Amino acid sequence: MSTTREHSETRLLVPSLIFIALVVAAVASLGAPLITSVATTFHVSLDSAQWTLTIALLSGAVATPVLGRFGAGPHRRATILVTLVVVVAGSALTVLPLPFAWLLVGRAAQGIGLGLTALMMGVARDHLPEERSAPTIALVSVVSIMGIGVGYPLAGLLTEFGGVRAAYGLGLLVTVIALLAAWRSVPTAPEGRSAHVxxxxxxxxxxxxxxxxxxxxxxxxxxxxxxxxxxxxxxxxxxxxxxxxxxxxxxxxLVDLRALRHPAVAGANLAMFVGAIGMYILLTLITRYAQTPHSAGYGFGITTFVAGLVLIPFSVLGFIAGKLTPPMLKRIDAPLLLAGSAVVIGGGFILFAAARSNLTELFLAMSVLGFGVGSFSAAMPGAILVVTPKSETSSAMSFNYVVRSVGYSLGSAIGGLVLAAGTDTGRIFPNDSAYTTAAWVGLVAMAITTAASLVLARQRSPEAEPTVSPAGEPSPSRSNQ
CATH class of the missing domain: 1.10.287 (Helix Hairpins)
Structure with missing residues (x-):
C-alpha cells in the first residue's frame, strides 16, 4: 500500500517539476514580446519599457545562486514554496492598474522564479530512481529554455485581443497553478542536509x-x-x-568555486557561457528580422503574435531533442553531445546567413536552432552532475544558470551592437548585410563552443582522472566502464 502511494506521488512529481520549470521560464520571458505594448500603455519610452525584460533577467541572475544554496539545505521545500509565493505576488502587481514603477517591481519578483530551475533538478536527483532522474533533469533543463517559445506567441495573441494586462494575467494564472503543484508534490529534502548562506x-x-x-x-x-x-x-x-x-x-x-578547478565543471561552464551568447544572437536575429517592415528593403513586417509563432518550431524541435538526448547519453559522453549540438546550432546560423528571403526559411533556421538548443540543454547537466555530489546539485546547476543568463545578455547586446554598427546615419533599421555579419559573429561563438566541448570530451577519455558518481563516490569515467 505504501509502495503504491509512493509510486503515485513519484508520477505526480515528474510532471510537476517540468511544469514549474516551464512556467517560471515562460513568465520571465513575457517582457520581450510586450515591450512596444508596455511603452504605449504606460506612455513610457521603448528604452524604459525594455526594463520589463531586463529587470527580470537581472533578478533571476542574482536570485539563482542564493536559491541554489538554500536548495542544498534542509529547507528546500519551503524555499520553493516561498519563491513561488513571491512570483505569484509579482504577477499580481503586473495585472493590477498600478503605475509603471510597480510593473517593474512585479517583473523583478517574477524573474526571481528563474532560480527555481536548479532546485527542480535537485529534487529530481534526490527523489527519483537513477533511471528516471537523468531524463527528468534533462527535460527540466530543456523546458527552462523552451518556455521562451511558449510565452512569446501566447503573450502576443492575448495582447492583440485584450491588451498588455491580459497577457500578464495569463502569467498570474499559471504561476498560481505552479504554486499549487509544488505544494502538492514537492517533498522535503533528505535528512542530514545543511546549508549556510x-x-x-x-x-x-x-x-x-x-x-x-x-x-x-x-x-x-x-x-x-x-x-x-x-x-x-x-x-x-x-x-x-x-x-x-x-x-x-x-x-x-555561495557557490563552490573550487569545483571549477575540475576540468569537467570548468569546461562545461565555459561551453555554456559562449554557447549562450551564440544561441541568443540567432534567436534575436530571427525574431527581429521577421518583424522588420518591408519599407526597410527586407523583412516581413509581421505582428507580435505571428512573430511569436515563428518560435513554435523552436520549442517543438527543442522538446523533441530533449527527449532524444537522455537515451543517447547512455552511449555517448555528454561533452561530445554538447559539441554536436553546437555544430547543429552553427548550421542554423549558416542557414540564416545564406537564406532568409521568405518566412519558410526563417522557420527552418528556427527549427534547427531549437533542435540544437534542446540537445545542448539536455546534455549540459550530464557534463556537470557526473562530478557533483547529490547534495550540491542545486548549487552547481544554479551557477551554470547564472553563466547562461550572463551569456544570454551578452548575446543580446552583441547582436544589437553589430546591427547598430550596420545602420546608416538617419535610418531606423540596419542594412540587410548587418544581419549576415551578426550571423557570422554568432557562428564564431558556436565554433568556440564546439572546440571547448571537444577539449572537455578529451579530458573524459580513458586516461582521464576518476570522476565522482551522483552519490558522491569516486567512479571510473564512462570510457573505462
Whole structure:
C-alpha cells in the first residue's frame, strides 16, 4: 500500500517539476514580446519599457545562486514554496492598474522564479530512481529554455485581443497553478542536509552581476556617458574579484568555486557561457528580422503574435531533442553531445546567413536552432552532475544558470551592437548585410563552443582522472566502464 502511494506521488512529481520549470521560464520571458505594448500603455519610452525584460533577467541572475544554496539545505521545500509565493505576488502587481514603477517591481519578483530551475533538478536527483532522474533533469533543463517559445506567441495573441494586462494575467494564472503543484508534490529534502548562506558573498555577487548586466543592456550609456560607464565597469570587476577571492577562501561559499578547478565543471561552464551568447544572437536575429517592415528593403513586417509563432518550431524541435538526448547519453559522453549540438546550432546560423528571403526559411533556421538548443540543454547537466555530489546539485546547476543568463545578455547586446554598427546615419533599421555579419559573429561563438566541448570530451577519455558518481563516490569515467 505504501509502495503504491509512493509510486503515485513519484508520477505526480515528474510532471510537476517540468511544469514549474516551464512556467517560471515562460513568465520571465513575457517582457520581450510586450515591450512596444508596455511603452504605449504606460506612455513610457521603448528604452524604459525594455526594463520589463531586463529587470527580470537581472533578478533571476542574482536570485539563482542564493536559491541554489538554500536548495542544498534542509529547507528546500519551503524555499520553493516561498519563491513561488513571491512570483505569484509579482504577477499580481503586473495585472493590477498600478503605475509603471510597480510593473517593474512585479517583473523583478517574477524573474526571481528563474532560480527555481536548479532546485527542480535537485529534487529530481534526490527523489527519483537513477533511471528516471537523468531524463527528468534533462527535460527540466530543456523546458527552462523552451518556455521562451511558449510565452512569446501566447503573450502576443492575448495582447492583440485584450491588451498588455491580459497577457500578464495569463502569467498570474499559471504561476498560481505552479504554486499549487509544488505544494502538492514537492517533498522535503533528505535528512542530514545543511546549508549556510553566505550573505556577504550574495551581496557582492548581486552587485557585480547587476552592474555587468546593466552595462550590457544600456548601450546609450557608453556613447553618452563613457566615463561613467567605465567607472561602473571597474566597480563591477572589483566586486566580482572580491567575491571570487572570498568564495575560494570561505568555508561555506555561495557557490563552490573550487569545483571549477575540475576540468569537467570548468569546461562545461565555459561551453555554456559562449554557447549562450551564440544561441541568443540567432534567436534575436530571427525574431527581429521577421518583424522588420518591408519599407526597410527586407523583412516581413509581421505582428507580435505571428512573430511569436515563428518560435513554435523552436520549442517543438527543442522538446523533441530533449527527449532524444537522455537515451543517447547512455552511449555517448555528454561533452561530445554538447559539441554536436553546437555544430547543429552553427548550421542554423549558416542557414540564416545564406537564406532568409521568405518566412519558410526563417522557420527552418528556427527549427534547427531549437533542435540544437534542446540537445545542448539536455546534455549540459550530464557534463556537470557526473562530478557533483547529490547534495550540491542545486548549487552547481544554479551557477551554470547564472553563466547562461550572463551569456544570454551578452548575446543580446552583441547582436544589437553589430546591427547598430550596420545602420546608416538617419535610418531606423540596419542594412540587410548587418544581419549576415551578426550571423557570422554568432557562428564564431558556436565554433568556440564546439572546440571547448571537444577539449572537455578529451579530458573524459580513458586516461582521464576518476570522476565522482551522483552519490558522491569516486567512479571510473564512462570510457573505462
Amino acid at each position: 553566505d550573505i556577504a558573498g550574495a551581496l557582492l555577487l548581486s552587485g557585480g552581476l547587476f552592474l555587468v548586466l546593466f552595462l550590457v543592456g544600456q548601450k546609450s550609456l557608453w556613447s553618452e556617458h563613457f566615463t561613467v560607464a567605465v567607472v561602473l565597469a571597474v566597480v563591477a570587476v572589483l566586486l566580482l574579484c572580491v567575491w571570487t577571492v572570498s568564495g575560494l577562501r570561505g568555508k561555506a561559499p
